Amino acid sequence: MSRRRNTSQDGADKKRKPLSLKDLSQLRKIFSYLRPHRVLWIVGFFFLLITMGTSLLFPKLLGGLMSSSAENLRGNMVQMMGLLALQSVAGFFRVVIFVIVTERALAALREDLYGHLVHLPMAFFSSRRVGELNSRVASDTAQIGETLTTTLAEFLRGLSMVIGGIAILAFTSIKLTLFIVAVIPPFMIVTLFFGRFIRKYAKRVQDEVAASNTIVEETFAGIQTVKAFANEAWERSRYAKRIQNVVGLAVKGGYYRGAFSSFITFGLFGAIALVIWFGAGMVHEGELAAEKLNEFILYALFIGGSIGGLANVYAQLQKAIGATETIFGLLDETVEMEPVQSPSPPIEVGSVAMKDVKFSYPTRADVPVLKSLSFDLPQGQTLALVGKSGSGKSTIASLLMRFYTAFEGDFTANGKQVATLDLQSWRSALALVPQDVLLFGGTIRENITYGNTAASDAMIIDAAKQANAWEFIEGFPEGLETTVGDRGVQLSGGQRQRIAIARALLKDPQLLILDEATSALDSESEHLVQEALDRLMKGRTSVVIAHRLSTIRKAHQIIVLEDGAIIERGTHEALMKEAGTYAELIKLQDVMGRDVREEEKSDQL
Numbered sequence: 001m002s003r004r005r006n007t008s009q010d011g012a013d014k015k016r017k018p019l020s021l022k023d024l025s026q027l028r029k030i031f032s033y034l035r036p037h038r039v040l041w042i043v044g045f046f047f048l049l050i051t052m053g054t055s056l057l058f059p060k061l062l063g064g065l066m067s068s069s070a071e072n073l074r075g076n077m078v079q080m081m082g083l084l085a086l087q088s089v090a091g092f093f094r095v096v097i098f099v100i101v102t103e104r105a106l107a108a109l110r111e112d113l114y115g116h117l118v119h120l121p122m123a124f125f126s127s128r129r130v131g132e133l134n135s136r137v138a139s140d141t142a143q144i145g146e147t148l149t150t151t152l153a154e155f156l157r158g159l160s161m162v163i164g165g166i167a168i169l170a171f172t173s174i175k176l177t178l179f180i181v182a183v184i185p186p187f188m189i190v191t192l193f194f195g196r197f198i199r200k201y202a203k204r205v206q207d208e209v210a211a212s213n214t215i216v217e218e219t220f221a222g223i224q225t226v227k228a229f230a231n232e233a234w235e236r237s238r239y240a241k242r243i244q245n246v247v248g249l250a251v252k253g254g255y256y257r258g259a260f261s262s263f264i265t266f267g268l269f270g271a272i273a274l275v276i277w278f279g280a281g282m283v284h285e286g287e288l289a290a291e292k293l294n295e296f297i298l299y300a301l302f303i304g305g306s307i308g309g310l311a312n313v314y315a316q317l318q319k320a321i322g323a324t325e326t327i328f329g330l331l332d333e334t335v336e337m338e339p340v341q342s343p344s345p346p347i348e349v350g351s352v353a354m355k356d357v358k359f360s361y362p363t364r365a366d367v368p369v370l371k372s373l374s375f376d377l378p379q380g381q382t383l384a385l386v387g388k389s390g391s392g393k394s395t396i397a398s399l400l401m402r403f404y405t406a407f408e409g410d411f412t413a414n415g416k417q418v419a420t421l422d423l424q425s426w427r428s429a430l431a432l433v434p435q436d437v438l439l440f441g442g443t444i445r446e447n448i449t450y451g452n453t454a455a456s457d458a459m460i461i462d463a464a465k466q467a468n469a470w471e472f473i474e475g476f477p478e479g480l481e482t483t484v485g486d487r488g489v490q491l492s493g494g495q496r497q498r499i500a501i502a503r504a505l506l507k508d509p510q511l512l513i514l515d516e517a518t519s520a521l522d523s524e525s526e527h528l529v530q531e532a533l534d535r536l537m538k539g540r541t542s543v544v545i546a547h548r549l550s551t552i553r554k555a556h557q558i559i560v561l562e563d564g565a566i567i568e569r570g571t572h573e574a575l576m577k578e579a580g581t582y583a584e585l586i587k588l589q590d591v592m593g594r595d596v597r598e599e600e601k602s603d604q605l
């Protein structure tokens with residue numbers, strides 16, 4: 001639940017707000033990614049300047065063309081075509097160069113972002129949804145790219161058109177210019193606000209439709225429940241109510257839209273008519289040359305259009321700044337270790353101990369998950385963790401892996417505080433075989449060598465054999481090169497488990513952690529996996545979280561957890577004699593019950 005809270009806050013942050021100077025300084029950070037390409041960027045900017053100039057001249061030449069005399073007509077047309085050719089060529093290079101620069105800058109940004117994210121601590125990931133991070137890497141960077149290639153150019157071109165256009169007009173007739181400035185921008189601004197209001201309104205209608213669709217989805221997904229309670233009529237009326245809301249809202253929206261389109265027609269053509277009327281009046285008074293009127297009208301239209309375009313650009317910029325903020329916010333998160341270039345120094349794990357460890361997850365700081373945990377695990381021995389689900393077993397595994405570092409108490413290896421040891425070295429010395437093994441899309445070879453990329457073929461095959469995986473790998477026509485995962489062969493749970501064991505064997509860890517590695521398997525593969533695990537654990541310092549009695553009973557010590565506290569500890573025999581929670585747990589579980597009887601029988605023999 002707490003995850004939800006976090007992400008929805010992030011979502012709210014993305015709401016648009018007016019741009020401030022501080023926001024613009026965000027964009028500066030983006031420019032640091034453009035810096036390596038500044039020469040090319042300046043060339044692109046030069047082409048942008050050309051297109052700005054040519055667009056500014058366009059209405060002038062067009063006006064000239066319209067009012068040119070017979071002898072000037074050809075010359076004006078040639079000028080016009082020349083201008084268009086220049087504009088097209090410059091526009092082409094502007095786009096191509098901006099795309100090249102942006103894509104290179106974006107690639108660097110994406111690599112930095114991903115490279116940073118994978119180094120963030122687990123605490124960061126447990127408070128985010130994977131989908132959200134995906135979209136940060138993909139769509140927020142794309143948004144920024146769009147801004148750098150198109151929006152910025154449009155912004156500058158629009159701005160130059162408005163300012164330059166007005167200046168050119170003022171040069172010819174201040175009076176008519178003032179008139180245009182008084183008529184066009186207010187009209188454009190009212191249009192923009194009206195348009196935005198209508199879009200917002202349309203969004204409300206959409207939301208209402210979505211709400212009604214939720215009913216449809218829910219009831220069809222749970223149609224059995226609906227029918228079992230004979231609630232069809234009730235659902236119908238619930239749906240009908242929603243649909244009537246949609247109608248009410250949509251019809252009201254229809255009035256607004258009708259008014260809007262009338263306003264546009266009346267306003268736009270009215271404004272043009274006004275300008276023409278005023279200009280024509282001036283022509284009659286002799287205050288303006290007749291051929292200048294066309295030019296004026298064209299500039300008025302282009303300036304109006306540019307003001308409209310600028311508003312879109314503004315909205316785009318807001319979005320890009322939101323995206324920049326989130327991305328640089330992520331880049332500011334503290335990594336758990338600085339990425340090291342050189343191989344990290346090897347360390348001696350030796351015996352492992354925890355003393356009075358108290359821990360809460362950062363997302364639920366008020367809920368203690370481990371309460372005063374202490375144990376001593378001598379080198380080469382096995383510690384088994386037993387307890388109901390939710391008692392904190394996997395959490396201990398996470399602390400051992402140093403996924404979470406903020407906890408009270410001592411965690412030592414070979415007598416040294418683990419927190420002082422290099423994190424990369426520490427994790428290189430450990431292997432974790434989780435309950436649910438995720439294989440990466442790739443070949444079996446790649447998946448086995450994930451923990452030791454330098455392994456030779458002989459080593460890989462040996463590990464696979466010891467993990468009881470070689471038999472089924474050999475059975476595939478492509479052997480080790482068989483692709484697994486979404487686009488390849490689907491492996492069964494037991495097969496995946498054995499690949500994970502081969503992976504761990506190849507890594508040859510000093511401390512092995514098995515988290516319920518056999519709990520989700522059928523008895524056939526369970527036997528094969530168990531055998532492989534025994535080989536993997538032999539003589540190795542291991543922490544096992546186990547369901548299987550055969551694993552637990554061989555452990556040198558067993559810790560029984562309840563709600564994050566140790567309630568019993570000892571060997572299997574001692575705990576069985578105690579007839580406490582452990583004995584109870586063992587008896588309660590069917591499979592284990594059978595094990596106890598069988599193994600106790602074999603003990604007697």
Ligand SMILES: Nc1ncnc2c1ncn2[C@@H]1O[C@H](COP(=O)(O)OP(=O)(O)O)[C@@H](O)[C@H]1O
Nearest residue numbers: 126361363364369388389390391392393394395
């Ligand atoms: N990432 C997490 N964030 C917050 N709470 C968690 C997280 N993982 C586990 N917990 C909580 O910690 C407690 C112990 O969980 P866990 O160690 O997974 O138990 P076990 O492995 O014994 O089933 C549970 O109450 C669980 O809800």
Ligand SMILES: [Mg+2]
Nearest residue numbers: 393394395515
């Ligand atoms: Mg668990």
